[in-house]
Amino acid sequence: MALFGKAREDVQQPPPGAEPxxxxxxxxxxxxxxxxxxxxxxKDQEHIFFGAVQSVCPTCLAPVxxxxxxxxxxxxxxxxxxxxxxxxxxxxTDAKWWLRSLTQTKPGTIPLWHATERKTKCPDDxxxxxxHQQHTCYPLIEITDHCDxxxxxxxxxxxxxxxxxxxxxxxxxxxxxxxxxxxxxVTLSGGEPTLHPRLxxxxxxxxxxxxxxxxxxxxxxLKIARDEDLCRRxxxxxxxxxxxxxxxxxxxxxxxxxxxLSDMKRRALDNLSKHKxxxxxxxxxxxxxxxxxxxxxxxxLFDRDNVYAVTLQPLAYCGDARANALPHDLSRHxxxxxxxxxxxxxxxxxxxxxxFVSIPCSHPSCSxxxxxxxxxxxxxxxxxxxxxxxxxxxxxxxxxxxxxxSWMRGIKEDQxxxxxxxxxxxxxxxxxxxxxxxxxxxxxxxxxxxxxVSKMIGxxxxxxxxxxxxxxxxxxxxxxxxxxxRMMPFCNYNIFHRDADVRRxxxxx
Ligand code: SF4
Ligand code: SF4
Ligand code: SF4
Ligand SMILES: [Zn+2]
Numbered sequence: 151m152a153l154f155g156k157a158r159e160d161v162q163q164p165p166p167g168a169e170p171x172x173x174x175x176x177x178x179x180x181x182x183x184x185x186x187x188x189x190x191x192x193k194d195q196e197h198i199f200f201g202a203v204q205s206v207c208p209t210c211l212a213p214v215x216x217x218x219x220x221x222x223x224x225x226x227x228x229x230x231x232x233x234x235x236x237x238x239x240x241x242x243t244d245a246k247w248w249l250r251s252l253t254q255t256k257p258g259t260i261p262l263w264h265a266t267e268r269k270t271k272c273p274d275d276x277x278x279x280x281x282h283q284q285h286t287c288y289p290l291i292e293i294t295d296h297c298d299x300x301x302x303x304x305x306x307x308x309x310x311x312x313x314x315x316x317x318x319x320x321x322x323x324x325x326x327x328x329x330x331x332x333x334x335x336v337t338l339s340g341g342e343p344t345l346h347p348r349l350x351x352x353x354x355x356x357x358x359x360x361x362x363x364x365x366x367x368x369x370x371x372l373k374i375a376r377d378e379d380l381c382r383r384x385x386x387x388x389x390x391x392x393x394x395x396x397x398x399x400x401x402x403x404x405x406x407x408x409x410x411l412s413d414m415k416r417r418a419l420d421n422l423s424k425h426k427x428x429x430x431x432x433x434x435x436x437x438x439x440x441x442x443x444x445x446x447x448x449x450x451l452f453d454r455d456n457v458y459a460v461t462l463q464p465l466a467y468c469g470d471a472r473a474n475a476l477p478h479d480l481s482r483h484x485x486x487x488x489x490x491x492x493x494x495x496x497x498x499x500x501x502x503x504x505x506f507v508s509i510p511c512s513h514p515s516c517s518x519x520x521x522x523x524x525x526x527x528x529x530x531x532x533x534x535x536x537x538x539x540x541x542x543x544x545x546x547x548x549x550x551x552x553x554x555x556s557w558m559r560g561i562k563e564d565q566x567x568x569x570x571x572x573x574x575x576x577x578x579x580x581x582x583x584x585x586x587x588x589x590x591x592x593x594x595x596x597x598x599x600x601x602x603v604s605k606m607i608g609x610x611x612x613x614x615x616x617x618x619x620x621x622x623x624x625x626x627x628x629x630x631x632x633x634x635x636r637m638m639p640f641c642n643y644n645i646f647h648r649d650a651d652v653r654r655x656x657x658x659x
Contacts, residue, residue: 197221204272204620207231208239208480211615211646220245227617239480239616241515244487244503251508251515256569258284258511258625263328265636272620273646277636278329278629286330286637287511287574287627290368291322293352294341299370301407303434303476305469305644308341318633319352320359325635327361334575334582336361337392339368344380353389364577366390368432371418372411381425390577391422392461395431395450397443405439405476422456429457435492436465436476437484444489445496451605452522452530459606462489466612468644478616486518486611493607501607505532511573513622517610519572521587524603533587533604537568574627576606613641 178186197219205216205227216227218241225242242248262285266277278286293314295306314322326333336356343349344367356365371393373380384391393415396402400410422429433447434440447460464484465471490503501520508514521533567586570576576583587604613622618641626639638647 197226200225203227205229205618206615206645207234208237208614208616209234216619227619237480237616240483240485241617242485242487243491247487247490247503248515251518254508254510254514255625256510258627261285261329261637262331265325265329273623273639273642276638276642276647278638281624283625284511284627286326286333286629286631288335288337289326289330289333289629289631289637290337290339290640291319291631292340293319293338293343293349294346296345297340297342297370298345298372299342299407299409301470303406303436303465303471305466305471306341307469307648313346313348314352314633316348316351316355319355322631322633322635323356323359323361326631326637327359328635329637330361332360333362334580335364335366335390335577337366337368342370342372343367344369344373350383350387353387357387364388364390364580366392366430368392368394370394370407370411372414374421375414375417378421378425381421381427385425385427388428390428390430392430392432393418393422395419395433395443395447396435397433397440397446399440399442402440402443406434406436419450419454419457423454426456429454430459430461431457432461432463434463434465435484435489437479437482438477441492442496444492448493448497448501448607451607455603458604459608461608461610462493463610463612464489466641466644467614467616468612469648472614480616483616486515486609489609489611490518500530501532505534506607506609507534507572509572509574510569511575512627513619513625515611515619516622516626517574517608519576519609520607521571522605522607523587524605530605533571613645615645618645 198221200218200220203216203218205214206212207214207229210231210233212231212233214229214231216229219226219228223245224240225245225248226238227241228236228238230236261278261282264278264280264282266275266279268275268279268281272279272281275281291314292306295308295312296310297304297306297308323336326336338352338356340346346352349367353365353367356362367384367389369391374391374393395415396406398412398415400412403409403411419429431447431450433443435443444462447462451457451460464486465476467476467478490506493501494503501522505520505522506518507520509517509519522530523533525531567589570586571583583606584604613619623639623642626641628640629637630640630643631637
């Protein structure tokens with residue numbers, strides 16, 4: 151019997167004069183034959199092991215190690231908790247894109263001040279401790295935990311009990327300034343910030359504070375839909391509005407937000423457009439629920455002049471989303487690359503996967519951005535395609551390894567502009583971003599009918615306990631600024647620290 155093909159048949163022919171049992175062809179013992187038979191049953195893994203990360207059990211949050219494996223062109227994380235067993239969660243539907251994104255990274259910037267010391271372990275010392283690998287690009291301050299909605303997917307776990315006083319905001323901004331100097335934009339969030347009785351005062355305070363260049367609010371938009379005067383005042387102050395927008399389907403809103411808000415969203419969009427308020431849409435996408443919202447949000451972006459950006463985010467199962475148990479099939483977990491696939495499918499070639507490049511300041515698996523310039527009446531041109539942004543941003547990782555000066559002399563200026571654009575602190579529609587865009591696309595735009603309007607599409611794959619990777623959190627640049635002045639990576643705050651926040655113990659002012 152040929153066990154290993156020709157080679158085995160060869161050794162089964164004893165050479166002339168060979169001694170029996172010397173191993174060169176004499177009959178093998180039954181035990182040896184059985185062992186060889188067993189060898190035949192050895193199989194290769196069905197996946198490629200890519201590495202291990204520090205993660206947590208999705209059930210009890212105990213620290214566990216996660217194995218990153220690539221199988222059938224997808225990336226998964228496997229983990230084991232001694233109490234709750236084995237888990238495997240989908241991390242990326244497109245392993246090729248994911249692997250490529252890992253090369254788009256750059257050295258972090260050290261914060262000017264660390265609010266916490268390394269005393270125990272990550273993530274317990276969040277704040278930022280001295281082991282953190284990036285400063286704060288995008289600071290967010292929750293100013294109230296009142297909200298008139300009760301979204302089943304809310305991660306804020308509102309207690310309807312607390313609103314920030316101007317003095318408390320002043321302290322948070324002072325601490326932000328101490329750590330960061332000046333942030334491009336500070337977002338006031340909640341809860342629902344428009345329910346804060348002193349919202350205008352807080353906005354003015356933020357705008358005057360040296361730690362903030364611009365200010366934004368995160369809102370569900372109900373007050374904006376009902377109160378045109380509010381829109382007018384926000385426009386006058388130059389406040390950016392980040393509007394929760396999950397598409398136009400009433401059923402989506404019933405499932406994700408607990409009520410049909412589709413008409414309210416239309417009215418909010420109209421009021422914001424009428425008063426030319428700079429608007430960013432934040433679209434949460436859930437499997438089998440509102441995949442269509444991806445195309446709807448991008449079409450609103452391209453159609454409305456005052457809407458300068460869309461951030462698409464896969465539903466993360468934190469806070470109420472975890473507790474309310476919207477169906478969560480780990481093998482189909484919605485990922486950043488799932489959204490890239492949906493964009494391609496729904497935007498019919500106008501927007502493609504290749505138009506997106508990972509943001510290199512945070513961990514490259516966290517988020518990606520694409521920029522688009524208007525050419526002619528209705529065509530949109532991808533900046534990544536005309537500037538080869540991916541190749542230029544690759545330079546960022548190489549500059550530690552090679553002689554950057556000679557390698558990049560020709561496109562150094564483009565690189566600086568692209569670093570401005572592909573940053574978590576980039577504010578679409580803001581003068582700094584517009585300037586960087588016009589510089590690095592000037593050659594392309596020269597002979598074409600390019601209008602100086604740019605639109606930004608971002609994808610942000612927030613983690614939850616199923617996908618948690620400590621390494622991603624350690625390079626995070628999206629930070630909650632807590633009232634006691636700590637900066638905490640969003641994902642860490644939502645997964646581990648929210649309940650312990652000092653605000654939970656604060657009384658109503
Ligand atoms: S995530 Fe960063 S700040 Fe938080 S404990 Fe880890 S290293 Fe420190
Ligand atoms: S997700 Fe936003 S709008 Fe919905 S309940 Fe939470 S804070 Fe309110
Ligand atoms: S908030 Fe989470 S997903 Fe976003 S950059 Fe930070 S660690 Fe990454
Ligand atoms: Zn467990």
